Amino acid sequence: MHARTLAGWALALAAAGALGGPSGAEDADEPADEGLAPVQKDGKRIFRSCAGCHCATDPRISEDNDWLRMNRTTACVKAEDATLEARQALETYLKSDRVIRPLLVTEGTELKIKLPVGAVSIPEVSGSAYLRADGDAVARGAPTKLRLHWQAGAKGRTLPVPAGEYRVVSYALYGRAGKDNAERWMMTASNMNGCIDLTVEEGKTVPLDLRSHFVGDAFAEAKDGKAKLLYSQSDPHGNVATLSVNGDVRLPEYRVFDADGRPVHRGVFENT
Numbered sequence: 001m002h003a004r005t006l007a008g009w010a011l012a013l014a015a016a017g018a019l020g021g022p023s024g025a026e027d028a029d030e031p032a033d034e035g036l037a038p039v040q041k042d043g044k045r046i047f048r049s050c051a052g053c054h055c056a057t058d059p060r061i062s063e064d065n066d067w068l069r070m071n072r073t074t075a076c077v078k079a080e081d082a083t084l085e086a087r088q089a090l091e092t093y094l095k096s097d098r099v100i101r102p103l104l105v106t107e108g109t110e111l112k113i114k115l116p117v118g119a120v121s122i123p124e125v126s127g128s129a130y131l132r133a134d135g136d137a138v139a140r141g142a143p144t145k146l147r148l149h150w151q152a153g154a155k156g157r158t159l160p161v162p163a164g165e166y167r168v169v170s171y172a173l174y175g176r177a178g179k180d181n182a183e184r185w186m187m188t189a190s191n192m193n194g195c196i197d198l199t200v201e202e203g204k205t206v207p208l209d210l211r212s213h214f215v216g217d218a219f220a221e222a223k224d225g226k227a228k229l230l231y232s233q234s235d236p237h238g239n240v241a242t243l244s245v246n247g248d249v250r251l252p253e254y255r256v257f258d259a260d261g262r263p264v265h266r267g268v269f270e271n272t
């Protein structure tokens, strides 16, 4: 590739769309209202369901504020709906009481249900995981959507989960860095087909083995005299990850060199 002839860079972070990211699929078993902002344009709802791939935000979880902040830029809100006004409406909605939230399970939660219960052992770093089950994969009357949330701590800690077969549809790992720990790092991953599968058996403990071994892929595409550089970070199971600091998505930098190895262009990938 001869970099100097490249005009009109079209750069993309391939997290969405290009590499099997959000594809606009609706979740058939969702109640009509869940995860949809009540914002209308030309009589149509302008947001598709988020709950198929992401956990509803919970006001009791402070890290969710940073995730909400990411909605100012996320490519999950499609171009025609991505006005500032529409994004703010979505954010307001996601914080509101209208959203149906999964059952929150944190350390100290006692499940007050007369159903078979098992446990998951949680990672040592702080994090959160959104578990979904098909109705017939849990006992009758058991919740099919759970949100686990935990703080960093010693190995071997567990959270109670009703017995059943779940998919971990999205998860986040949280970290702190910088002066006075003022930087809040967050790695999120989503996969509507399940980042991992989790089978919880009565009276047994299963590890919450989140696959957080992500690898960055960069490649170039040339078409009609234009070139496109694409980048994504995913794991071998098709899970895509996003890294953010204090709610701002961290996108990688790139540099382009000509055939003689001279730097001709540098920049930061855009989120598309």
Ligand code: HEC
Pocket: 015, 021, 022, 023, 024, 025, 047, 048, 049, 050, 051, 052, 053, 054, 067, 068, 070, 071, 073, 074, 075, 076, 077, 090, 170, 188, 189, 190, 191, 192, 240, 241, 242, 249, 271
């Ligand atoms: C078909 C699955 C799918 C749907 C539906 C979906 N997303 Fe995403 N979303 C993803 C994936 C995959 C990522 C990249 C991994 C991650 O950060 O979790 C992502 C990332 C994000 C991020 C992190 C920042 C970023 O852009 O990388 C935000 C915020 C977000 N989505 C919000 C939403 C909202 C709000 C909706 C509903 C309007 C929605 N998503 C619908 C799959 C989906």
